[in-house]
Amino acid sequence: MKTIAAVNSSRGNSIARFPLVVSRKATFHATRTLSASAAKSESNSSLTIVRPDDWHLHLRDGDFMRSVVNHTAQHYSRAIVMPNLAPPVTTTTAALAYRQRILDALAHPVAPSSTAVPSKHSFTPLMTLYLTDSTSPDEIHRAKASGAVFACKLYPAGATTNSDSGVTDIAKVLPALKAMAQVGLPLLVHGEVTDAHVDMFDREAVFIQQRLVPLLNQLPELKVVMEHITTRDAAEFVLAAPANVAATVTPQHLLLNRNALLAGGLRPHAYCLPVLKRETHRQAVLAAVASGSKKFFLGTDSAPHARGLKEAACGCAGMYSAPVSLAHYAAAFEAAGALDKLEAFASFNGPDFYGLPRNKDTVTLAKTRRNKVPDSYVYGNTVVIPMSAGQVVDWEVL
Template identity: 60%
Template sequence: MSGEWWWFRMKMAWMANRSCRMSGVEWRWFSRPTPTSFGRKALFDHLKKNGSAERLNVAHEGVHSMQMAEDGDIDGKLDNPVFELRSIEPKVDDVPFNQIHERFAPAVAQMIITFALPSSPSRPYNSNIGHFKRFKGCGYGVRMELSIAQPDDWHLHLRDGELLKTVISHSAKQFGRAIIMPNLRPPVTTTAAAVAYRDSIMKALQGNTDFTPLMTLYLTDKTSPHEIKLARESGVVYGVKLYPAGATTNSQDGVTDLFGKCMPVLEEMVNQNMPLLVHGEVTDPQIDIFDRERVFIDRILKPLIQRLPKLKVVMEHVTTMEAVKFVESCEEGCVAATVTPQHLYLNRNSLFQGGLQPHNYCLPVLKRVTHRQAIVASVTSGNKRFFLGTDSAPHDRQRKECACGCAGVYNSPVALSIYAKVFEEAGALDKLEAFTSFNGPDFYGLPRNTRTITLKKTTWKVPESYAYASGSIVPMSAGESLEWLPYLSS
């Protein structure tokens, strides 16, 4: 490839770690200048033999050509050599190296993987490049970091009262903004109620003003078109949530007559460019609970979009291949979908393995593995219609572990770790940033976040629970070990 930018292609990535399945990487060399017989020329020789290297970016010596290495100009004596693989999208040709960071770093996810070769007196490193074979799939001495634009959560339940005070920090320390669900008791049905709820959230943040709650209204049969105008004028309401009556937690006040009483409101939402956020399940007791999303698409969503093709719709927490196909078939920019960590990571077996697992119970319920695979395939393909929405829904432990447990998975503390794991396993870490940080604000017509967050691939254990004044909350993957721990930049 031309220019002063050297790309080490995927076919050679096995030298470092098989999990580094990216479309292209930059190989960089770092070292400590203490004596050993291992030189950089050995690396060039090996790469040349395998037909893989033309240019090498050396950390503190600039960009060097193969000829310089062959001439011995950069053959050094190194101890504890360290290699860094860095992926960057899009790939860059014909751009001077010193302009790359300035031009692309603010808008590009970077993947940094550092591998250290520990020196050993009994097995000193020398020009025999065969020692590199020890790296094949081994993964020892690995530091992996993924820096992306700060994500937003486009579907979040914060509750109120003591629960709000307990859970708000788990979202605020990771996400820049969040669409806040309105299913409180009583529900947030008016703009005035949304403003009051927002004030409660800001108070609970205790000065962490970097987090911005984006409020929503709860759609009912009594909602008026005038209320939609007020919501748009308020500057704090960004969507209207459709709960079919009885579909999920606190949905008893939901819609019973969408195509009748609610149609004037929906038409005003088109006029105000106000998105409709849809819990996509029918509530007919004759319909199997595992089929309710599919039936909702056929009975409700397709006719609605045919009638109001310019209505912006977000199908929340999609769980089936039918939902994926439907969203993909719609006009881009008009219909989108949020995807939760649990529906990307778990399937319905996770509800029953080892006994009933109430903390994996949510609505819509987890589906077959084939549905999960279809969602993963579409999301990790880079499709702009899908974006992050955790549907994190905290309940007190006693309300989950009881004879009639509440639906909802509390995943805010682990969401980014699980999203990263899913994308890594799909070989699509280069697509993660768009899903977490770009597609959502682009759909809502909001600017992307300028801060960054770094995911470090380090093992951490999820707490068994989080205590608060009235009890405790059990998070998703409680007690398990996860990787990809997020750190927000200052």
């Protein structure tokens, strides 16, 4: 049986206002192949693409969810919704109940005058289950049969927000993973180890070598999405892996390196997990998505936290990018000389991997250079600070 080997590579005020890093060093000079919709408007500093989907999103719950859900629904048609609530979404019954709460929140946002979704658009939440050591094959079959659950999420215990109930040993969920391979339910992985002796900046590479490669050799037919990849190691691994292995990439990991987090002071609103990496890794990830490979697709990992929970002695991980994410992706692809590849990354590769139809309607972005991001947004009874708060970004969604 053909086995997979890990790819080795060398590694080399309180509101966050950090410059975007947009180097052309990562550019792949590929043949330009715009779709009809994308080609029609590119020459006029605007770009019309098939409406995209977000394949990694945190919506939270209750009034917090009602505050943010329409920021995503305004720009995206569908989203894979993360299950790391408290308590986590571990059963199909819980996933269906959460889905209904999302639909209710869409109809009754906190600030309908400013965040309502245009009536011509619809938004569909795609639900996920949170894997635990006790997830059973029967639960996997129920999830698949529901028609509403589209993947299962593997959080290594302690890896990120609300991951304490996560998997302590992949061997313990092997029966569930085998059932997922049988029914075609993708596994979404937060690809970091949590071992105390592993350096924070090496957790992704070690996860690939010690966890993911053995799993894929044991279950070669399992569909796997490495979420929010951040390193050259991950980009090269996904490119070299079979077609059943793909990856999502966030706007921050395409545009920012770890200087945005650490230079000139600690910037809590630039803290996310996986943590921002050195510039060589950012360039490698940008080059991978700019290459036009079908194995990479849009996943914002937009993760709102109340301002007070970010600006704290032990602040929460996560960047709230939903309102400006599509504009940032456009900036990243433009910097890489690959605007013609944005549509496939944002609108085609994800549904193709999941076996879902592509969207029919379109969205238009324009390079106006006047899209000023608010300093904050209402978030329940507090506020959330968005990515690029207070800054003017080049692109905006019309």
